[in-house]
Amino acid sequence: MLTIVKQALVLVKPEVSSVGTGWIAARGSLAQVGRYVPGKPMEEVQRELGLSHVIKLASNENAYGCSPKAVSAVAEEMARAALYPESSPPALAEKLSAKLGVREDRLIFGNGSDEIIGLLTRAYLEPGDEVVMADPTFTRYEQNVAIEGGVSVKVPCRDGVHDLDAMLGAVTTRTKLVFVCNPNNPTGTMVGAEALRRFIERVPTNVMVVVDEAYYEYVTSEDYLQTIPMLDAHPNLVVLRTFSKIYGLAGLRIGYAVVHPDVASVLHKVRGPFNTNRLAQVAALASLDDTEFVAMCREQNARERDRVSQALADLGLRVYPSQTNFLLFEVPGSGAAIAERLLRQGVIVRAGEGLGAPGTVRVSLGRPEENDAFLRALTHSLQ
Ligand SMILES: *Cc1c(COP(=O)(O)O)cnc(C)c1O
Numbered sequence: 357m358l359t360i361v362k363q364a365l366v367l368v369k370p371e372v373s374s375v376g377t378g379w380i381a382a383r384g385s386l387a388q389v390g391r392y393v394p395g396k397p398m399e400e401v402q403r404e405l406g407l408s409h410v411i412k413l414a415s416n417e418n419a420y421g422c423s424p425k426a427v428s429a430v431a432e433e434m435a436r437a438a439l440y441p442e443s444s445p446p447a448l449a450e451k452l453s454a455k456l457g458v459r460e461d462r463l464i465f466g467n468g469s470d471e472i473i474g475l476l477t478r479a480y481l482e483p484g485d486e487v488v489m490a491d492p493t494f495t496r497y498e499q500n501v502a503i504e505g506g507v508s509v510k511v512p513c514r515d516g517v518h519d520l521d522a523m524l525g526a527v528t529t530r531t532k533l534v535f536v537c538n539p540n541n542p543t544g545t546m547v548g549a550e551a552l553r554r555f556i557e558r559v560p561t562n563v564m565v566v567v568d569e570a571y572y573e574y575v576t577s578e579d580y581l582q583t584i585p586m587l588d589a590h591p592n593l594v595v596l597r598t599f600s601k602i603y604g605l606a607g608l609r610i611g612y613a614v615v616h617p618d619v620a621s622v623l624h625k626v627r628g629p630f631n632t633n634r635l636a637q638v639a640a641l642a643s644l645d646d647t648e649f650v651a652m653c654r655e656q657n658a659r660e661r662d663r664v665s666q667a668l669a670d671l672g673l674r675v676y677p678s679q680t681n682f683l684l685f686e687v688p689g690s691g692a693a694i695a696e697r698l699l700r701q702g703v704i705v706r707a708g709e710g711l712g713a714p715g716t717v718r719v720s721l722g723r724p725e726e727n728d729a730f731l732r733a734l735t736h737s738l739q
Pocket of ligand 1 (some may be wrong): 416466467469470471494537540568572597598599600601606609610611665
């Protein structure tokens with residue numbers, strides 16, 4: 357009884373926090389946290405600038421859409437929209453476990469792999485715990501760490517590539533998690549297979565190594581490490597994948613992690629009971645069958661990646677070598693200024709400033725004609 361009263365008193369004390377509404381204090385850790393700023397939606401740009409045709413190359417979405425198999429699966433599943441989905445999708449887990457060669461109890465699904473990043477930080481971080489990550493890397497790691505009151509230790513990339521030796525050196529007794537984004541967003545680069553293998557082998561087992569492989573299916577380099585076969589020997593390894601990128605289901609929100617079964621049990625405790633919805637579940641299942649669609653996207657993307665990289669280099673711009681469906685390149689002046697000029701011509705990209713990479717622009721690879729339009733608009737913007 358006494359404890360309850362004490363807690364209530366603490367809660368209403370105005371000096372407890374400066375954030376929130378001012379009359380109910382939000383958690384102090386949130387003072388450090390900004391809202392995620394996504395790429396501008398097409399409709400908004402069209403409306404604001406009065407443009408009839410807008411090309412969005414800002415969020416690394418799949419320019420070729422998604423599999424028609426997924427579209428029909430979703431249409432059919434709508435008839436069951438009134439019913440809650442299965443809490444953990446069994447058919448999807450079964451198919452994926454066979455495809456990946458892992459037991460089903462190693463799989464956990466999320467409302468996008470983004471949700472799983474949040475589940476990990478929520479489940480494993482105590483305030484003050486350190487999390488090692490690259491700089492720049494996916495900004496959602498840092499945001500989720502901050503929400504839990506953790507401390508992000510950011511290790512500068514070398515030429516846009518994770519400096520794994522320096523990251524290993526940054527691991528201390530206070531470190532709980534390490535994020536390796538491979539390939540990395542926003543630089544598009546990947547780390548070599550041997551370097552990453554050695555890193556995973558050297559990180560102490562009481563530190564979780566989260567390898568975010570959101571762009572796994574776009575990688576064409578032979579020097580890319582297959583991490584899933586390492587899971588048996590490394591219970592502290594977590595592999596994140598998503599259906600948002602090459603499978604083209606970003607709007608449905610579904611991704612997954614491959615983890616030690618004990619880690620899965622922990623994450624199941626903190627997730628929402630129906631964190632993946634019916635439509636996403638059936639779309640993901642159908643997408644796994646359409647290997648032709650995935651192969652087409654991978655090939656088209658690789659071809660355009662080479663072509664646009666070369667065109668940017670021909671414009672005298674430094675382009676980071678990409679294994680993804682986007683390119684990061686350096687521009688004279690600020691990335692924001694170039695992004696604004698592109699926007700006025702109806703091409704939406706991301707300025708590097710918002711991604712931790714000032715003086716750069718990140719462009720998602722579109723269809724050939726969209727990439728041509730981007731290159732024309734960029735040439736104009738540089739003049
Ligand atoms: C896109 C992306 C994700 C995942 O997105 P979801 O849509 O939430 O699955 C995760 N990590 C990185 C680095 C990404 O770029």
